[in-house]
Amino acid sequence: MGWQLIRAYTLLVYLFMFLPVAVVVLLSFNASQFGSFPMTGFSFRWFVELAGNDAILRAFQTSIILGALTALISTTLGVLASLALVRYEVPGRNLISTLLIAPILVPEVVLAVALLLFLNFLSINKSFFLLLMGHVIFTLPFVILVVQARLVGIRRDYEEAALSLGASPVQAFFQITLPLLAPAVFAGMLFAFTISFDDITGTLFWKPGGVETVPTQIFAMLRNSISPEINALGTVMIFLTVGLPLIGLAIARRMAMQRGS
Amino acid sequence: MSAVSLKNIVKKFGGFTAVHRMSMDIPDGSFVTLLGPSGCGKTTTLRMIAGLIDPTEGDITIKGQRINDVPIHRRNLGLVFQNYALFPHKTIAENVAFGLKYRDISKADAAMKVRDVLELVQLPHVSDRYPKQLSGGQQQRIALARAIVIEPDVLLLDEPLSALDANLREDMRVELKRIQHRIGITTVFVTHDQSEALAMSDRIVVMSNGRVEQIGTPQEVYNTPASEFVSRFLGISNILPATCQAVDGQDLSLELPHFGKISMPREKAPNVSQPGPAQLVIRAEKLLLAEKSAPADDRIALDGKVEAVDYQGQAARYFVRVGDQQLQVINMIDQHPFEEGSDVSVRFRPRDCAALPGAAS
Numbered sequence: 001m002g003w004q005l006i007r008a009y010t011l012l013v014y015l016f017m018f019l020p021v022a023v024v025v026l027l028s029f030n031a032s033q034f035g036s037f038p039m040t041g042f043s044f045r046w047f048v049e050l051a052g053n054d055a056i057l058r059a060f061q062t063s064i065i066l067g068a069l070t071a072l073i074s075t076t077l078g079v080l081a082s083l084a085l086v087r088y089e090v091p092g093r094n095l096i097s098t099l100l101i102a103p104i105l106v107p108e109v110v111l112a113v114a115l116l117l118f119l120n121f122l123s124i125n126k127s128f129f130l131l132l133m134g135h136v137i138f139t140l141p142f143v144i145l146v147v148q149a150r151l152v153g154i155r156r157d158y159e160e161a162a163l164s165l166g167a168s169p170v171q172a173f174f175q176i177t178l179p180l181l182a183p184a185v186f187a188g189m190l191f192a193f194t195i196s197f198d199d200i201t202g203t204l205f206w207k208p209g210g211v212e213t214v215p216t217q218i219f220a221m222l223r224n225s226i227s228p229e230i231n232a233l234g235t236v237m238i239f240l241t242v243g244l245p246l247i248g249l250a251i252a253r254r255m256a257m258q259r260g261s
Numbered sequence: 262m263s264a265v266s267l268k269n270i271v272k273k274f275g276g277f278t279a280v281h282r283m284s285m286d287i288p289d290g291s292f293v294t295l296l297g298p299s300g301c302g303k304t305t306t307l308r309m310i311a312g313l314i315d316p317t318e319g320d321i322t323i324k325g326q327r328i329n330d331v332p333i334h335r336r337n338l339g340l341v342f343q344n345y346a347l348f349p350h351k352t353i354a355e356n357v358a359f360g361l362k363y364r365d366i367s368k369a370d371a372a373m374k375v376r377d378v379l380e381l382v383q384l385p386h387v388s389d390r391y392p393k394q395l396s397g398g399q400q401q402r403i404a405l406a407r408a409i410v411i412e413p414d415v416l417l418l419d420e421p422l423s424a425l426d427a428n429l430r431e432d433m434r435v436e437l438k439r440i441q442h443r444i445g446i447t448t449v450f451v452t453h454d455q456s457e458a459l460a461m462s463d464r465i466v467v468m469s470n471g472r473v474e475q476i477g478t479p480q481e482v483y484n485t486p487a488s489e490f491v492s493r494f495l496g497i498s499n500i501l502p503a504t505c506q507a508v509d510g511q512d513l514s515l516e517l518p519h520f521g522k523i524s525m526p527r528e529k530a531p532n533v534s535q536p537g538p539a540q541l542v543i544r545a546e547k548l549l550l551a552e553k554s555a556p557a558d559d560r561i562a563l564d565g566k567v568e569a570v571d572y573q574g575q576a577a578r579y580f581v582r583v584g585d586q587q588l589q590v591i592n593m594i595d596q597h598p599f600e601e602g603s604d605v606s607v608r609f610r611p612r613d614c615a616a617l618p619g620a621a622s
Contacts, residue, residue, distance in 0.1 A: 157346035160313055163333045164340035165360030165411060172334075175359075179350045 021238065028231035046232035056233060059217035063197050066128075066213060070135040070196035071189045077136070078143030078188055079181070083173075085144075086151045101145065103138040111138060112205035126208040134206045135196045142195060143188035150184035151177075183252045190248040194241045262325065264289040264447035265310060265415055270319035272305050272471075279305045281471045283319075287415075287449060287464075292441055294450045296458040297468035298494070303451045304419060306468075310449060311417050312336050323414055334363070339408030339446075343420040345400040347392035353379075353403055354388035360411035378410040381440060398429045405437065409444060416441070416448045422457060434460055455495050459483060467491050485529055485615050486542060492615070497545040497578075499588045502620065505539040515541055515616060519584030520563065523611050530616035538620040545591040547613040550579060550599055551606045560608035567603050583607055 031041035050056055084090050085097055103111055115134055119126065158180065162172035178185070200215035207216060214237060221230055263286040272280040280302040287293045295303035308314045310321060312333035320327050328336055347356050354375055361371040379385050382402040392400055401421055408416060421437070422430045438461050441448050452458055458465050459479045467474040467482055467490070475487040486492035489500060503515040506522075513533060514524045523541065533539055549560065550567075563583050571578040577598040579590040588607065599605055 155344065155346065157342045157344055158348060160311075160333075161340060161342065161346040161348070161407075162359065163313075164311060164336075164338055165407070166334050166337070166363030167359075168334050171363075176348055 024231050024234040025238065027228065028235040030228060030231070033228065046228045047236075050229050050232045050236070053229065055212070056214075056217055056229075059212045059214045062211060063213040063215075066132060066135060067193040067197040069132055070139055071193040073132070073136050074139040074143050074192040075185060075189045078140055078147050078192075079178075079185060081140075082144055082147040082151050083177075086148055087156075097144075101141045104141045108138065108199075108201045112202040115202075116205050126206060128208060128211060131203065131206045131208070131211070134202050135199065138199075138202060139192035139195050142191045146188045146191065147181065147184045150181055154180050183255065186248060186252055190245050194244060198237075198241055262289055263287055263322075264291075264324060265449065266322045267306070267310075268320045268322075270306070270309060270321065271317045272302070272309060272314070273317045279471050280309075280316075283471075283473055285466060285473065285476060287447060290445045290447055291463040292438070292448045292450065292461060293464045293466060294452060294458040294462040295466050295468060296452060296455065296494075297474075298453055300470075301468040302471040303453075303468050305471075307417055307419055307449060307451045310415070311338055311340055337411070337414050339411060339413035339416040341401070341404050341408050341416070341418045341421045343423050345392070345397075345404040345424075347400055347404055347407070349392055351391075352388065353384075353390050353392065353395070356392065356403060357407045357410055359407060364411065374410050378406040381409075381443070382406045383436075397425050398433055401425065401433060402436070405440065409440070409446065414447070416446045418448065418450045420452055421450075422452070423454070430457075437461070459495070467494065469494070485531065486617070487532060489540065489617055492542045492617070497589050497591065499543045499545065499548070499586075500617075501541045501543070501586060503539045503541045503616070505533055505536050505616070505618075507536060508534060513616065515539060517541060519586070520561075523561070523614070525611040525614055525616065529612065529614060530618075533616050533618045537618070540617045540619070542615040542617060543588075543609055544613070545578065545589040547609055548581075548588060548590040548592075549608045550581070550590055550592055551608055553604050553606050555606060558608070560610050563607045565605050565607040567599050567601055567605055570598055570601055572598060581605065581607055 028046055029042050030039045031043035031045060032039065081100060085093055090096065119130060158176050159172050162176045167175060198215065200219060203213050203216055212220065218230055218233060221227060265287040267283055267285050270280055270283040283306060295306055297303050309316050321329055357375045357378060358371050361374060379388065382405060384399055384402055387395060422433055425433060434457060450461065462479055464476060465479055465482050466476050469490045475482050475491045482491055483495055492498040492500060501517055503517045506514045506516050511527060512524050513527050513530055514522060516522055565581040565583040567579050568582050568587065569580040576591055576593050579599060581588045581590050
């Protein structure tokens, strides 16, 4: 009896979480020109219109460039920071580690306003570059957490063996440490990309005038009306942000399998 | 010429001194073992020779060259780790060829060297596999192959057999010694296992608390331990308080409570140079138990009583009360072991004993 209740309750919780998402996906295929029930037929019409909407395409382009650059910079910095924190005796290691992770702990609004005020104080205008830096700040902790966890598990023996065989420290890093770290680097990169791609709070504060990312574009469209296009866009977003990590995971598994591990 | 020589090496970690003023010379082509319990500084010493840590003081020379400031990747050493440390993302052939990439060797020569060395470690058919597909013993052979294929000046082995199970360990011991002998490479081997050290080494360096206790051939350190630590660490010893009464040209005479006077050759106690407090060391297997009624022989005989028996199959370890001392005796079993509580005759030859200066610590 007790278990039955818990089961039912769990089911309700999941329904509450996923039903709205399912509704959006379902309605994006609705032929009706109102983005709501009842459905009048199955159609790709809104996806086609989406593909013809310049504002949205521009937003997509911005988001993808922003996400890719964020992933690249964040991962590079994250790997370097993790190496320093795990492999070397850096003075104040714990403090630095906490500072790097802190952006996760601070509410994003606070971080966003703080950075904005700071830029104002320095009389620096908002720009795409600063938006990018903002994204790097709050994706960096995720990369560091993932990479650090993996790096701790890679025994120093491997690097020492490579050094003893004649590889310089840099060669040892690229030949041994980086390949062993690859799954974590890859995961960190995907994390950074999806978090950046998804972000709205920080982006709203930091984006310069005229630049829209996909989330801010949706937000702007919602202010006028609820168009079925938004449902279609939502569906695309869902497949991108859920699908990408899944594909990544599959690739990582395959890589691991090939190495016989 | 010494292949490796350490001069007054000191290593401090913060306030802790891991190695105290260590000096030793390792002759070219020899197999030298650093033996001691964990924390004695043996691995620290090996890592200093390897260049993985820097000595706080002192000089390390390899083939006459001071190498303190030479980084590890320019030292031309072969290093084998306890956990093999084969690169998991590279095949066996790639692992073995790794060090050759950083040397001026053509691809064809490298491939030939890899093939030859895999032959040497008796694993010619595993080139295309990954390390995880090999057993522990095979992985350790590959690790050895990877270390020797670069023709290093010195081969450094850090407890390479510890991760293997008992039977395999003994096979690998023989195998390792065979390969070392075959290529004649100077080898420094670190272990806490006395039987490995005794079986494999040309010389053993016994260490404790960061200090060298004794350097000698396996027979020297086993039969004439230079300190109480060495006699307790290797094998099972009975260490009895004694008084040295006289030292003359050839012999040394000791007086022991209950045992009486014992005269032994001086070479068994090189460190006892003058009369005074001393200790007599008798190995457990150098004592012989006999029936009380057994006829006398050339051995000194004392009356004893068996207090406990530890049956080990072909041998037994007895705890025998002699006067106010409990002695440990290891004897092969002839038909039946002596029983607990039986009165026995405990016999030994003075020339099988060793003596140390100073009172017991």
